[in-house]
Amino acid sequence: MDHLAVVPIILPMFCGALLLLAGPRRLRLKRILGLLATLLQLPLAILLMGQATGGLQVYAAGNWAPPFGIVLVVDHLAALMLLVSAVLAAAAMLYAVRGNDALGAHFHALFQFQLMGINGAFLTGDLFNLFVFFEILLIASYALLLHGTGSARVRSGLHYVVLNLFGSALFLIAVGTLYGVLGTLNMADLSQRVAQLAPADIPLVGAAAMLLLVVFGLKAAVFPLYFWLPRAYAAATPPVAALFAIMTKVGIYSILRVYTQIFGESAAGPLAQLADAWLWPAGLLTLVLGSIGALAASTLNGLVAYLLLVSVGTLLAGLAMNSHAALVGSLFYLVHSTWICGALFLLAGVLSRCRGWRFVGRLVPGPALPRPTLFGGLFFLAAISVIGLPPLSGFVGKLLLLRAAGTGIAAAWFYSLLLGSGLLALIAMSRAGTTLFWRIDPAAPPGEPLDRVRLLAAVALLLCSPLLVVFAEPLLGYLDATAAQLLEPSGYTRQVLGGRGR
């Protein structure tokens, strides 16, 4: 067995350490190294995706056979998430090297550590290591969020840090309880033992499972745990906010992993499909509140942050439907929403710079923009994609989800709320667009000139949306296999526990 599975974690770790050694100066060197390391993630993710289609890969660190050692598992879902984060990170990095990285001394090192945490969380096959990688990505994200100065950033950063530290405590309690009852933390082993659980132990394991749901819900920003997100994301610098678009998806990934593979259909008694009853109302409420927030947002960044929340709600409602078709739709929507929200954050950054420091992203009449047709066109494309109008990827994602909802009272709720939220998003984006492009204050001083590289980063990410439509068929084939793998956890268990290491 080869070592490719561990490279997405090792590479950013070593590059991050090297970048720390480079000291506060030598920005040029750090930019080249940081950009190279981030771009390298792309071919790596594609290679791993190719491996995953050939079959599930298990990497046992130090050749300690599972369930005793630390395992990394590359399955369809993990490889897909690696690709999503690699594309997003490449665009964010391209944007950042144009100056956002010079605001603090260690931007590039922190960026690499953040990538290490994200990739590790996707790859790990062990609940405690999931905690460790969560902490790595969180501590890097705390520092990245506060990157540059500003009292808004410090204030929202404080909320973010305290909430997540409390979340970590809950995570540890849940992990401890699971270990105390079941005697293992390996996900495949857990899945097996939860299926054969003695009735006396069910309440305790159920409590731990619900605690885990609270923790993942906090990371994913689900109602009622989302209040930290809009302020924190709106205050972050554009490349950091774009990278953070994957952070809520890490929470959703964990929910997907734990509640389909450990507490899925095979789990004992009332533990089976434990999360669905909670995810459905929570997801729909997040969807509604996110849409209302988008209408009320007073800045472009705040608007995008609320649209991110809408996507989280949509995804969780899709996961709660718990059918093969709904899972495929949710995964497609996950890829689409991560990239398009990242692109919108970057585009908002470029727009804010062109409007000057006095107006930035505030939705008030400001100076005329340098290239109104180009900017207007890009904003329009991004808007119809994020709202879910044809012909871009948001439409395909929503269509798949709506078709999966079927008929019945639950589908009626889902249809009306999803389409209603689309309408609210349409109104919010139109209002933002008209204010930005048409309501011009002639007395306002012009902002900075257009930065082509920054715009290129935003456009590259934006182009992923039509590409997702063009390559929808192979992608849907892959997602089909992913959903099949997720809904059949016994195959995962057998391969992880049966494959004896390298």
Next chain:
Amino acid sequence: MELLYALTLGVLTMSGVYLMLRARTFPVVVGLTLISYAVNLFLFAMGRLHTGMPPVIGQVAAHTDPLPQALVLTAIVIGFGMTAFSLVLALRAQGELDNDHVDGRGGQ
């Protein structure tokens, strides 16, 4: 011993939650620290409480489970780093916002 241990955890967590709800940065950080102590003790207890049983196989007749101890060690290191970071952040917030309210609002 189990009862005493459980009571200790309960009191620690209770005090921690109370302090976290104080809405001033310093009590919040102390509250987080107390909660992380409680969590670490809880993790340790998940290997069951024994006396005179080292976590080494072969040295003595009965050995205790070494894994919770390894988990606690990791959790302590992480918790320590996080506490240090939140202290620095609290100081920075105090300097930047001129007061120690968690919302940065000031007042009483």
